[in-house]
Amino acid sequence: MVAREGSMTKAAAKLNVSQPSLSVLIGDLEYNLKTQLFERLPAGVRLTAHGEELYAFAETIIQQTDSFEKKFHEKEDEISGDLKIVTTPFTGTNWLVPALKDFLKKHPDIKIKILLRSEDFSPIDGDVVISALIPHQPHLIQKPLFSVNIRLFASSEYLKRFGIPQSIEDLNHHRLITYKGNYYTAYGSTNWVLNVGIKAGQAPRTSYFEIDSLQGMFISAQMGYGIAELPDLFITPECGLIEVIPTLVGPTVDLYYIFPENRRNSKKIDKLFQYLLKKGRPKY
Numbered sequence: 001m002v003a004r005e006g007s008m009t010k011a012a013a014k015l016n017v018s019q020p021s022l023s024v025l026i027g028d029l030e031y032n033l034k035t036q037l038f039e040r041l042p043a044g045v046r047l048t049a050h051g052e053e054l055y056a057f058a059e060t061i062i063q064q065t066d067s068f069e070k071k072f073h074e075k076e077d078e079i080s081g082d083l084k085i086v087t088t089p090f091t092g093t094n095w096l097v098p099a100l101k102d103f104l105k106k107h108p109d110i111k112i113k114i115l116l117r118s119e120d121f122s123p124i125d126g127d128v129v130i131s132a133l134i135p136h137q138p139h140l141i142q143k144p145l146f147s148v149n150i151r152l153f154a155s156s157e158y159l160k161r162f163g164i165p166q167s168i169e170d171l172n173h174h175r176l177i178t179y180k181g182n183y184y185t186a187y188g189s190t191n192w193v194l195n196v197g198i199k200a201g202q203a204p205r206t207s208y209f210e211i212d213s214l215q216g217m218f219i220s221a222q223m224g225y226g227i228a229e230l231p232d233l234f235i236t237p238e239c240g241l242i243e244v245i246p247t248l249v250g251p252t253v254d255l256y257y258i259f260p261e262n263r264r265n266s267k268k269i270d271k272l273f274q275y276l277l278k279k280g281r282p283k284y
Contacts (some may be wrong), residue, residue: 002026003055004122007044016027045055045086063124063139063260067072079268080109087124088114091255095233096130103275110268117215128269129258141264143273146234146281150250153241157224165227165244168197175208175226177217192250193229213253233281 001011002022012019016113030037037051047055051210087096092114100112104280107128115126123129123140158175165171171193178191218255221228229250235241257273259266 002038002045003047003051005044006046010044012130031178040057045162046259058125059122060139062155064258064262068262071217071239079107079271082111082117083128083268083272084113084126085128085272086115086117086122087120087130090218091233093215099276099279100141101278103272106275107268107271114115117256122177123258123260125264127259127263128272130255132253133256136143136257139261140258141199141261142258143277145255145257147252147254148231148281149252150229151232151235151246152227152248152250153221153230154194154227155222155224155240156242158221158226159242159244161224168245168248170228171197172205172243176205177209177211177220177226177228178207180210180212191229193227196248198249 002013005014006010008023008026009019012022015022019248026038030209033050033054035050036048038045039048045225047192085092093116096114104110104112112136113126117125123134123137131273134140152171161175167175176193178194191207194207209220211220214230217228218230218239218241220226221230227244230241231253235243257276259269263269
């Protein structure tokens with residue numbers, strides 16, 4: 001928990017223990033292992049190389065223990081009990097919750113729990129994860145559900161005020177709604193709209209309105225703040241957004257149904273997958 005939170009104080013609050021006692025426990029662990037696990041920083045802590053190694057080992061043990069307990073208490077033919085699903089706030093709110101209606105009617109003894117995570121998906125947090133592919137996880141079964149495309153959308157109010165862009169170059173003169181501005185990860189920029197059509201040596205476009213929530217981007221576009229890149233999965237005529245430059249299609253995002261390999265015989269996990277696969281994505 002300390003490694004996940006990057007803070008003794010935050011971890012202590014989540015574990016419902018005092019910060020000094022947690023610091024003592026970490027200190028005892030480091031003493032017994034004869035190595036430093038955390039580097040103390042002014043604003044928290046971060047793992048050392050040895051800490052990263054231990055964290056990866058510990059996470060594997062936790063996953064195996066959690067999966068064993070669930071498998072131990074669940075009969076293979078059982079279609080009842082809790083089913084915990086981890087997914088993104090946007091996918092969970094706009095697609096998963098409405099999609100589950102018929103499934104819950106058919107299986108009234110299943111109790112669904114949905115955990116919404118913007119980043120840092122951990123399979124140990126739930127029975128199933130619905131997200132993009134989680135790399136380097138051979139112990140997970142990752143089944144494709146469907147794909148979505150990133151496209152540009154704006155409200156009619158915005159387009160009446162600022163005009164309708166006809167080309168990629170026109171985007172240079174428009175207000176752009178983005179996720180954390182020109183935010184870079186190990187996989188590149190998260191904001192395609194800031195970089196599409198930009199030539200080598202040119203600076204990317206700048207954000208007009210930044211927010212670290214996909215749902216927030218969606219609402220900001222509805223409010224007429226600017227043009228946002230959004231998954232076309234949830235855009236309907238009723239939402240009040242109009243596609244901008246329809247010939248311009250952004251990256252494809254594949255969504256997967258993910259669960260531990262040792263839960264492959266869980267009937268309720270399989271039933272939910274078959275249901276969601278048949279349900280598919282809403283028509284754009």
